[in-house]
Amino acid sequence: MTAIACQAISKSYGHYEVLHDISLTIQEGECFSLFGPNGAGKTTLLKILATLQRPSEGRYEILGLDGLKEKETIRANMMFLAHGAYLYDDLNAKENLAFALALRGQTPTDRDMKLALDRVGIGAFAEMKIRNYSAGMKKRLALAKAMLAKPKVLLLDEPFTALDTAGTEIMREYIRERLSENGAVLMSTHDHDKARPITSRAGMLNQGMLKEISLEALKSDELF
Amino acid sequence: MNFFNVIRWIVWKDLVTELRSRETISSMVFFALIVILIFSFSFSMDQQAAREVIAGIIWVAFAFTGIIGLGKSFSAELQNDCIEALQMVPESKGAIYLGKVAANFLFIFVVEILLFPMFVIFFNLDVVEEISLLLLIFFLATLGLSAVGTLFSALTVQIRAREVMLPILLLPMVVPVMIAAVEATKGALNGDPLPMYSQWLELLAIFDVIFTVVSFWMFEFVMDN
Numbered sequence: 001m002t003a004i005a006c007q008a009i010s011k012s013y014g015h016y017e018v019l020h021d022i023s024l025t026i027q028e029g030e031c032f033s034l035f036g037p038n039g040a041g042k043t044t045l046l047k048i049l050a051t052l053q054r055p056s057e058g059r060y061e062i063l064g065l066d067g068l069k070e071k072e073t074i075r076a077n078m079m080f081l082a083h084g085a086y087l088y089d090d091l092n093a094k095e096n097l098a099f100a101l102a103l104r105g106q107t108p109t110d111r112d113m114k115l116a117l118d119r120v121g122i123g124a125f126a127e128m129k130i131r132n133y134s135a136g137m138k139k140r141l142a143l144a145k146a147m148l149a150k151p152k153v154l155l156l157d158e159p160f161t162a163l164d165t166a167g168t169e170i171m172r173e174y175i176r177e178r179l180s181e182n183g184a185v186l187m188s189t190h191d192h193d194k195a196r197p198i199t200s201r202a203g204m205l206n207q208g209m210l211k212e213i214s215l216e217a218l219k220s221d222e223l224f
Numbered sequence: 225m226n227f228f229n230v231i232r233w234i235v236w237k238d239l240v241t242e243l244r245s246r247e248t249i250s251s252m253v254f255f256a257l258i259v260i261l262i263f264s265f266s267f268s269m270d271q272q273a274a275r276e277v278i279a280g281i282i283w284v285a286f287a288f289t290g291i292i293g294l295g296k297s298f299s300a301e302l303q304n305d306c307i308e309a310l311q312m313v314p315e316s317k318g319a320i321y322l323g324k325v326a327a328n329f330l331f332i333f334v335v336e337i338l339l340f341p342m343f344v345i346f347f348n349l350d351v352v353e354e355i356s357l358l359l360l361i362f363f364l365a366t367l368g369l370s371a372v373g374t375l376f377s378a379l380t381v382q383i384r385a386r387e388v389m390l391p392i393l394l395l396p397m398v399v400p401v402m403i404a405a406v407e408a409t410k411g412a413l414n415g416d417p418l419p420m421y422s423q424w425l426e427l428l429a430i431f432d433v434i435f436t437v438v439s440f441w442m443f444e445f446v447m448d449n
Contacts, residue, residue, distance in 0.1 A: 050308075050312060051311075051312065052308055052311055052312065071448075072314050072315065072316075073314070074314075075312050075313065075314035076314035080308075080312065082305060082308060083305070084304040084305025084306070084308065085304050085305075086304060086305060086306050086308065086309035087304050087306070088237065088241055088303070088304070088306060089303060089304070090240070090241040090244040090245050091237070091240065091241065095240070099233055099236075099237050100309065102229060102230075102233045103230055103233060103309070103310075103313045103315070104313070104314060105226040105229070105314065105315070129244075138304075
């Protein structure tokens with residue numbers, strides 16, 4: 001089944017066209033890695049698919065649901081891990097998890113949260129305020145949130161940024177797990193070496209236009 | 225059922241983060257204390273003269289103190305882009321609105337309760353007999369201010385000059401609340417019979433209902449755009 005289907009999506013801010021005629025289909029069980037220079041429009045595309053922005057033209061479907069008309073259902077089945085990590089500095093890790101999942105209609109047990117935090121390697125800091133977390137710890141906590149939410153569609157914006165080697169492997173392991181459960185993943189990244197082992201298909205976004213590239217191309221540095 | 229859960233969790237989150245940081249309430253109390261001190265030194269009045277002007281002074285202090293709290297309500301969501309997480313909640317945005325209104329109402333009402341004794345002391349007021357009526361007036365007016373203010377706080381949060389835009393947009397909208405609150409407070413402090421100013425309480429109640437319903441429906445549009 002098709003998880004993500006974009007048809008001729010364009011996005012402009014005033015006269016500046018960020019995305020031009022983007023068409024993309026991602027099947028369940030696929031991980032599509034999106035590469036491109038800064039300002040290429042990767043985050044904008046992810047935000048459109050996350051229902052945070054409206055495309056200027058074109059339409060898209062997530063799990064067969066119209067992205068412009070059935071946002072609530074899409075949001076219940078999709079998760080977007082963005083740069084900001086969506087965490088409250090004055091709450092601790094468990095409280096952040098409980099709050100974020102409660103807004104999605106989920107009620108994880110204390111044990112579930114502890115397991116997820118242990119799995120991402122920050123179980124010892126479960127009671128610490130996020131204000132005192134490093135960027136990498138925040139990224140791991142956001143990953144724990146995704147682990148508990150188990151979304152069918154996962155959108156990741158620079159998932160490996162701020163993560164150390166162990167954190168990168170935990171992230172990749174989680175993505176593999178989602179794919180094995182027929183989930184679909186779309187991620188933007190600059191790091192083709194870290195993304196390659198989990199990438200099913202890849203694309204290069206440049207000057208607002210998307211061009212699919214082969215997995216072989218990820219092995220060389222020429223494109224990047 | 226998740227609709228009510230979202231309301232509950234938004235209130236919980238706002239209360240817990242405020243209790244830990246004390247950023248909003250401390251700045252509201254500090255501001256209001258300065259206003260009270262300035263007015264108390266500006267006017268040297270006997271009790272009768274004080275009753276004539278004190279209602280206006282109380283609501284000037286409460287309105288501007290409330291705006292400080294309302295401004296922080298959504299600007300706190302900009303931290304770590306949390307506002308985007310609220311936009312992606314798979315539930316009617318009205319639940320977020322009601323949760324925020326409840327939290328804002330609690331902050332402003334608590335500050336009002338803390339500050340009112342200062343007015344009593346500095347302006348030598350005798351309010352023992354009217355206290356329950358005054359609390360009702362504070363309740364209704366604060367609800368109106370929170371209902372409209374929460375919507376405008378969300379509307380202006382992404383604007384660069386939001387600290388300026390919020391009062392500019394909000395104050396004209398809550399003029400009916402302020403007029404009704406001042407008139408009702410004046411009536412209560414003067415010890416007038418309730419029928420003499422009950423129309424102002426009715427106006428406050430009507431304003432609360434209308435603007436809560438209208439803001440509830442508009443909030444979805446504000447959050448999605």
